[in-house]
Amino acid sequence: MTDMNPGFFGRIGIAFGAFFGILGNAAFAGRVQRLREAPDAPDFAAETPKPAAAPVEAAPAPSALKEASPIAALQLLGLLQRDARFIDFVEEDIANYNDADIGAAARLVHDGCRAVLREHFSIKPVRTEAEGSRITLQEGFDAAAVRLTGNVVGKPPFSGSISHRGWKVEDTRLPKLAPSHDASIVAPAEVEL
Numbered sequence: 001m002t003d004m005n006p007g008f009f010g011r012i013g014i015a016f017g018a019f020f021g022i023l024g025n026a027a028f029a030g031r032v033q034r035l036r037e038a039p040d041a042p043d044f045a046a047e048t049p050k051p052a053a054a055p056v057e058a059a060p061a062p063s064a065l066k067e068a069s070p071i072a073a074l075q076l077l078g079l080l081q082r083d084a085r086f087i088d089f090v091e092e093d094i095a096n097y098n099d100a101d102i103g104a105a106a107r108l109v110h111d112g113c114r115a116v117l118r119e120h121f122s123i124k125p126v127r128t129e130a131e132g133s134r135i136t137l138q139e140g141f142d143a144a145a146v147r148l149t150g151n152v153v154g155k156p157p158f159s160g161s162i163s164h165r166g167w168k169v170e171d172t173r174l175p176k177l178a179p180s181h182d183a184s185i186v187a188p189a190e191v192e193l
Contacts, residue, residue: 017090026065037147071183075174078186079120084112087187120173126166133162 022029080086089109094102117123126145129135137146139156145166148158177183 026068037149071177072174074183074186075177076116076120078183079116079174080113081187083116084109086113121169122171123167124170126168127162129162129165131162131165134159135162 018032022032077087081088086109089105097105127135137148137156137158137160141156141158145168148160149163150160152158
């Protein structure tokens with residue numbers, strides 16, 4: 001059984017794994033989004049089966065979803081491995097290392113990841129107000145850019161505190177790939193002669 005309350009460095013690995021899982025798998029991204037929208041929902045394993053609900057009239061089919069190409073996600077993963085040794089860090093079993101060693105490694109990985117993000121993306125906060133600031137969202141606010149959490153009832157305007165300013169990418173500068181490039185090789189094996 002896995003630890004349901006992992007430590008800080010265990011959570012780093014989970015966060016990076018979830019990040020790339022979300023980039024590369026739309027179904028997984030949807031499950032994470034549903035979980036984030038109901039963080040206080042009971043653990044699914046603890047739920048008792050409920051009787052099936054009466055059939056409901058079928059809703060109109062949702063619009064077709066775009067399937068994301070995994071090439072850009074693989075390219076980013078390769079850049080994070082090249083400059084931050086990201087995969088090496090996440091795949092390493094850190095159970096036998098002390099916190100000081102893990103912290104030193106995490107600092108190097110953090111610096112490399114930050115350098116990759118700054119080199120290849122222009123990232124800005126979605127909201128410019130400081131976290132903890134009280135704001136009011138008027139009717140018509142961009143629900144894709146602002147997620148409401150907590151006790152969400154009624155209609156706008158909504159007043160609340162910013163718990164996270166959010167991030168948006170304003171520009172992406174990934175390198176161009178040669179047609180023969182295999183993006184699934186995010187880090188080639190190394191053979192010392």
